[in-house]
Amino acid sequence: MMTDSDVAISMFERIGGSATIDRLVERFYERMDTLPEAKVIRAMHADDLGLIRDVLKRYLTEWTGGPRLYSVEKGHPRLRQRHIGFAIGDGERDAWLTCMRGAPEETVADAAARQDLDKALSGLADWMRNR
Template identity: 90%
Template sequence: MTDSDVTTSMFERIGGSATIERLVDRFYDRMDTLPEAKVIRAMHADDLGLIRDVLKRYLTEWTGGPRLYTPEKGHPRLRQRHFGFAIGDAERDAWMLCMRGAMEETVTDAAARQDLDRAISGLAAWMRNRP
C-alpha cells in the first residue's frame, strides 16, 4: 500500500460511481444466473431493481464516496436489517462468489480490488447470524 492509498478513498481507488454502478449490476446479474447463488437469490424479491439501487447507494457511501445511503435510510444497521434471513457460511459464500466475480469484472486496479475484497469479506463474515 502506498501513501496515496492511505489518503485516497476506496471509492476513488476503484473508479468512483461508474465502477460502483457496474459492480452492483454485475453482482446481481451473477446472483440471478449462477446456480451456486440460488440460496441467496431466493431471499430477494423477483424484481431486483430496488435492491440494486440500495446497494449502489450503500457501497458508494461505505467506500468513502458521497453520502447517498444514510440521508435516506439512516444508519445502515446491516445485521438488524438482515436478521429475518438465515445467513450462515453457505449464504456468505454464495454472496462472496457473486461479489468476487463482479469485482474481477469491474475493478481494474488489482491492489484496490484486493483491499476491497478484504473489507467486503469481513463485512460478509460479520453478517452471519446462524452457525
C-alpha cells in the same frame, strides 16, 4: 503544509467512483441471477431486483468513502438488524461472496484496490452471519 501523499485516497476513488460502483452492482446481481451456487441467496430477494440494486449502489458508494447517498435517506445502515429475518450462515455468506468477488474482477481495473476491496467485503460478509 500537507502534500498530496498526506491525503488518503478513498476506496471509492481507488476503484473508479460511481461508474464502477454501478457496474459492480449490475454484475453482482447478474451473477446472483445466473450462478447455480447463488440460488440460496437469490431466493431471499424479490423477483424484481430494481429497488435493491439502487439501495446497494447507494450503500456501497458511501461504504467505500464516496458521497453520503445511503444514510441521508435510510439512516445508519444497521446491516445485521436489516438482515436478521434471513438465515445467514456459512453457505449464504459464501454464495454472496461468490457473486460479489466476481463482480470486482470484471469491473475494477486496479488490482491492489480490488484486493483491498475484497478483504473489506469478506470481513463484512463474515460479520453478517447470524446462524
